[in-house]
Amino acid sequence: MALERWFRRNRPTRKEDDNAPVGLWLKCEACNAQIYRKDLVANAYVCPECGHHYRMPAEARVELLADAGSFEPWSGAIEAEDPLEFVDTQSYPERLDKNRQKHGRPDAVLTGAARLDGEEIGLVVMDFFFLGGSMGSVVGEEIARAAERAAEEGRSLVVVTASGGARMQEGALSLMQMAKTTVALEELSRRRLPYISVLTDPTTGGVTASFATLGDVIYAEPGALISFAGPRVIQQTIKQELPEGFQRSEFLLEKGMVDDVVHRKALKDRLAVTIRLLRAGAAEQVGEREATRAVAL
Amino acid sequence: MPLPFEKPIDDLEAKIEEMRAYASEQQIDLADEIGRLQERLQRLTRETFDNLSRWQRVQVARASGRPTAMDYVQGAFESFTELHGDRTLGDDPAVVAGVARLGERSVVVVGQQKGRDTKENIHRNFGMSHPSGYRKAMRMFDLADKFRLPVVTLIDTPGAYPGIAAEEQGQAWVIAESIRRMARLAVPAVSVVIGEGGSGGALGIAVANRVLILENAIYSVISPESCAAILWRDAAEAEKAAEALKLTAYDLLQLGVVDRVVDEPIGGAHKGREQTIQRVRDAVLEELAALSAETPQALQDQRRRRFRDLGRFRDAA
Secondary structure (H helix, E strand, O other), X not given: OOHHHHHHHHOOOOOOOOOOOOOOEEEOOOOOOEEEHHHHHHOOOEOOOOOOEOOOOHHHHHHHHOOOOOOEEOOOOEEEOOOOOOEOOOEHHHHHHHHHHHHOOOOOEEEEEEEEOOEEEEEEEEOOOOHHHOEOHHHHXXXXXXXXXXXXXXXXXXXXXXXXXXXXXXHHHHHHHHHHHHHHOHHHHHOXXXXXXXXXXXXXXXXXXXXXXXXXXXXXXXOOEEEOOOHHHHHHHHOOOOOOOOOEHHHHHHOOOOOEEOOHHHHXXXXXXXXXXXXOOOOOOOOOHHHHHHHHO | OOOHHHHHHHHHHHHHHHHHHHHHHHOXXXXXXXXXXXXXXXXXXXXXXXXXXXXXXXXXXOOOOOOOHHHHHHHHOEEEEEOOOOOOOOOOOOEEEEEEXXXXXXXXEEEEOXXXXXXXXXXXXXXXXOHHHHHHHHHHHHHHHHOOOOEEEEEEEOOOOOOHHHHXXXXXXXXXXXXXXXXXXXXXXXXXXXXXXXXXXXXXXXXXXXEEEEOOOEEEOOOHHHHHHHXXXXXXXXXXXXXXXXXXXXXXXXXXXXXXXEOOOOOOOOOOHHHHHHHHHHHHHHHHXXXXXXXXXXXXXXXXXXXXXXXXXXXXX
């Protein structure tokens, strides 16, 4: 259900698999200003004119949040199978192959250890450009492993979401990843290690309805679409216009569903401060696992 | 209304009825003929239902006349005491909940409730709950833990409701919380997919130690219609999508998504309501008996492990 909006909007016209800005110059999709692509990239994919937040590649996100040279990847050792032998207009293995080649990773997520302003964290970054960031067995497993490893190593966990939801091509197994990721967060919680989720554009469906919204603290980027059901599905169901700004970050802040809307360029600092404030209490530090275990249990 | 593929069966049934009426009217003995036709009816029904396509099973899972959660609550449990409300916003009629007796035990029961007719369907929002429904369910899980009562959930929903209020009230948030809350239960939990297991809306109350499914029920990440609309860009391709999604009871058993399939009487649950309700009761009793010896810790561990290990992947090349 959740992928619907994204697919419909992008499919008929798209030539690329993503809508990341391409070309030397581009016209900002929000303010129409002519922007030099290099400036946009240098500005963390935020329009220098109007502040519109573009979707950004997973590697750029890691670069934005991890201290220089500190990221050590955990993900990448597993890849999807085709348990349903799923074929629509293309076979699932074909779709996977194309995406793997194009994006140079096995699936739609990047995880690893990092330092964030000196704080030891586990970092999970979803890649919306890889099959809509959809969550199948591999994405679910990578996120579960990252949560468990962060707990094991006494790290805080930061998860940056960008996903159309559960991956249809793995059927009910994708659905089950919602429960898998949720239960995998339990050990972090038991050890009183902060879990912060950062919702970026778009975060919908089964991802929103599982780990994404279970953060101790939930931040959202400006203007991000964050929903359970996509706007198109809702519109088809209720057959009326949706309110202005419906399901956008600012709307959700107003409704009490996220802790704050944070500008991308302020995100790293905000995460660091939040982690430090939360960890000043009971949580264990890296290398002090045994000592704190006694406290936390 | 009979399902399209049920027509030959219904025609034959009508013919037998006609012959019976004729025999008694004319006072002639047609017992042999009728017997033969009945055998044929049995055979036809069995053949039809043994060979249902996935799309046909979707139709059986949604058939009107199929027992709803409330039918099980009333038919399989005793002393059902319904408890209403989420203590925050209201009471969601798409979720029924309460305490009841099941055999020797008191249990907490939570079910997704479709209507048995149009009027009730509108009242029940076709079994599509709002956040309030999940909050009510979570309240029941608290009650179950407090009084050490096993939990039985009955799954039957096209999905959580996609509407403005539902989104504003945090539909995704409550489903995630409900998944987590149910995973944390310190008591045995058994879920039965009795009709439609519609995506996250179904999973929200299906994080059980044992997940059962009726033979003609379905459980899917997305409805065949929506899947077809996205991948084939045509909702009319739902039949293809149903095949591709592998959403039937035996598909799911093979994938490890469900633990046990409860057979339906020949002709489907809607043709053998009492028998179906009895079979579900027996199966749930059996499962609860097997789980009752486990410690709270063992129950939590087993449940977490069960969901933690779901998925298929291989080492990257």
